[in-house]
Amino acid sequence: MAKVVGEVIIDIERCKGCELCIQACPEQTLALGKAINHKGYQYVVKVNDNCTGCVNCAIICPDAVITVYRKSLKPKQEVAV
Amino acid sequence: MAGEVLDVVAEDIVRPENLVYRRPSALLDVDMHYCPGCGHSTVHKIFMEVVEEMGIQHDIIGVAPVGCSVFAYNYMDIDMQQAAHGRACAVATGIKRMLPDKFVFTYQGDGDLAAIGGNETLHAANRGENFLVIFINNAIYGMTSGQMAPTTIDGMVTTTSPYGRDPKTMGYPLKFGDLIAPLPGVAYVTRQAVNTVQNVRRAKKALQRALEYQKQGLGFCLVEIVSNCPSNWKMTPVESNKYVQNVLIPFYPLGDIKVPEVKK
Amino acid sequence: MGEVKLMKGNEALAEAAIRAGVDAYFGYPITPQSEVIEYLSREATKRTGMLVLQAESEVAAINMIYGAAGCGKKAMTTSSSPGISLMQEGLSYIASAELPCLLANINRGGPGLGTIQPAQGDYFQTTKGGGHGDYHLLVLAPYNVQEMADFVKLGFDLAFKYRNPVMILADGALGQMMEKVELPPQLPRENKEYPWATTGKPKNGERRIITSLHIQPEKMEEINLRLQRKYKQMEAEEVRYQTKNLEDAEYVFTAFGLVSRIALKAMDIGRQKGYKIGWIRPITLYPFPKKIYAEIAPKVKGILDIEMNAGQMVEDVMLSVQGKTRVEFYGRMGGVVPTPDEILENFEKMFIKGE
Structure with missing residues (x-):
């Protein structure tokens, strides 16, 4: 079985902290951070490495601030790494 | 250990070949003025994804009339016309009749489409005008800050129905899609939502289908999107999407109301 | 000398529209000018491919013109006083968005539903703006059937020169009476490209936006100043008497x-x-x-x-x-x-x- 790993890049200055992505993430990878951006919004941050790159967060994000990457890791390749 | 995954660092994942979602290029690289969690932004985004994926950015003209989405042209990187309140379908008629080979759409709220613009919408539908109407139904007037809309549901509190909408004196919530679906000029009527990931995916497909139908010249297409208005509903975005699910969708059920007959 | 015919003013105007290579007519019947849409419905499409569309109302007609004019097309309508009143909202938007188009008001007696007989009670409405905000139509007043025909091409020329709506202000008698008229030659429909027209975002250029909305007061004032400069230019170059x-x-x-x-x-x-x-x-x-x-x-x-x-x-x-x-x-x-x-x-x- 290949394992899928993902990574999200959040455009924190454009995030409005609506939290819809937090609800949509099946891995509880996202949470509202304490810091605020230039607009005065608390923005979303990654809180663990469980992201599978499922893109749910990006699809629900109204402001299109999330970019998602996904990589499929096969055991053999991993050994090679 | 066989099958055990070694640690991968972010730099290994964040590579162009691994990109699975990015902001659509047809959506301009600017902040949108919409409130946090607003469905307008979501619909702008998925519609621009459709435009990009279909490769029609240079062949589409949009009409944005009055309402929160009057500034849609600030975000969609396409040619657009801003129209008077309610007149989008008349303006779109003028555009499409002059440029029948281009894609044309309107982007209208419930007040614009179903109240002040009811006549223009109805007659464009009845003429079978070959364009797409994107109809954002959030059951309230957002831009003017929370007054009753033609789609406000029974009992719903707004600033002009402060004790809840009473159909006896304020009229009944209007299902405009159902109203026009029987007209022979209407090709496609569907009701979608953007409150969950699955619904966003479906809404995007519906928008794409509507543009395909327009390409085939099938006639008037209406994609209604049951949406939210966290600010005027006085809810958090998360609560507002739950309200869409639990209160609005039962009254405005999702799904296709009319689809074109398949040509054999 | 061109073709000479005995025609009603309304018909002469309609015939001149076909011959001017107009792209679209959007209108709604109203006495005493319904001959225009009737004549065009009969003649225009088969001769030049011009679009003739009977709208659901004058409100819709003027907004169809907004859309068509925004694509750089020659679009026009005709109506009479109560119908012109219904178009005032659209005209204000068209003037602000700086779109060219031609209208004719075959003025009847008012106020209200009034009468279908000729009158000139719409002078204020026509020359002082008519809708909301500071704007002007360029207004031409024909005094015979010949000018009912001649002012169509002139009207479009001026509309496109200034990107401003032009109104022919006539009356029920000029619309209905028959006179000898020398018809202009048939011009082709131009299909010109304009840099401001929304015809699909250019592959090598910025998107075009037709709008009258400018939330920033300074920007809106700038638009107003531009309009006023345009009106000053009209005053300098277009006065006819x-x-x-x-x-x-x-x-x-x-x-x-x-x-x-x-x-x-x-x-x-x-x-x-x-x-x-x-x-x-x-x-x-x-x-x-x-x-x-x-x-x-x-x-x-x-x-x-x-x-x-x-x-x-x-x-x-x-x-x-x-x-x-x-x-x-x-x-x-x-x-x-x-x-x-x-x-x-x-x-x-x-x-x-x-x-």
Whole structure:
């Protein structure tokens, strides 16, 4: 079985902290951070490495601030790494 | 250990070949003025994804009339016309009749489409005008800050129905899609939502289908999107999407109301 | 000489629209001008491919024009007073968004549903803006069937020169009466590209936005200033009028449209009686030919302004003469057309017997 790993890049200055992505993430990878951006919004941050790159967060994000990457890791390749 | 995954660092994942979602290029690289969690932004985004994926950015003209989405042209990187309140379908008629080979759409709220613009919408539908109407139904007037809309549901509190909408004196919530679906000029009527990931995916497909139908010249297409208005509903975005699910969708059920007959 | 025909004013206007290579007509029937949409429905599409669409209302028609004009197409409509009132919202948007288009108002008696007989009660509405905000239409006032035809191409030329709506202000009589008209040659539909027109974002360029919305006050003021500069340019370059017998005139009859012809006849009768009467007919009601009035004012004993309304253009005449001569008004309303004799009789009452 290949394992899928993902990574999200959040455009924190454009995030409005609506939290819809937090609800949509099946891995509880996202949470509202304490810091605020230039607009005065608390923005979303990654809180663990469980992201599978499922893109749910990006699809629900109204402001299109999330970019998602996904990589499929096969055991053999991993050994090679 | 066989099958055990070694640690991968972010730099290994964040590579162009691994990109699975990015902001659509047809959506301009600017902040949108919409409130946090607003469905307008979501619909702008998925519609621009459709435009990009279909490769029609240079062949589409949009009409944005009055309402929160009057500034849609600030975000969609396409040619657009801003129209008077309610007149989008008349303006779109003028555009499409002059440029029948281009894609044309309107982007209208419930007040614009179903109240002040009811006549223009109805007659464009009845003429079978070959364009797409994107109809954002959030059951309230957002831009003017929370007054009753033609789609406000029974009992719903707004600033002009402060004790809840009473159909006896304020009229009944209007299902405009159902109203026009029987007209022979209407090709496609569907009701979608953007409150969950699955619904966003479906809404995007519906928008794409509507543009395909327009390409085939099938006639008037209406994609209604049951949406939210966290600010005027006085809810958090998360609560507002739950309200869409639990209160609005039962009254405005999702799904296709009319689809074109398949040509054999 | 071009083709000469005997035609109703409404038909001449419609025929001229086909021959001017107009792309689209959007309209809604209303008396006394329904011949325009009827004629076009019969003739236009088969001859030039011009679109003729009967809209669900005047409100829709003017907004269809907004859309079509925004694509750089030659779009027009015609209506009569109550219908023109319904178009005022759209006209304000079109003026602000700076779109070219042509309208004709075959003015009938008002206010309200009024009458279907000829009147000039829409002068204020037509020349002072009509809808909300600071804007002007460029207004042409034909006085015979020939000009009903000629002003179509002229109207579009001016509309595109200034990117501004142009209005032909006629009346029910000019629309309905038949006269000999020399028709203009058939021009092709142009299919021109304009850099401002929304026809799909250019592959190597910025997107185009047609809008009248500018939330920033400074930006909105800038738009207003640009519009005002445009109106100043119109005042400098587009004033049109016609005069007769001003050389030795002691009095001037002035009127526009149909009434100017009646005033011309009244002038002739007056001259036979020995009164030295001259005549001024503004052809552009906006921009108004202020200068000719200002020039003649110190040289004459008085100006009689005659209109089929309660006195509207007379205000512009008064503003133009700046008190340098006496200005009197005679008018009929509600669809009643004044006769030359009654004009002269009132002239004598006001200017001769009182002297």
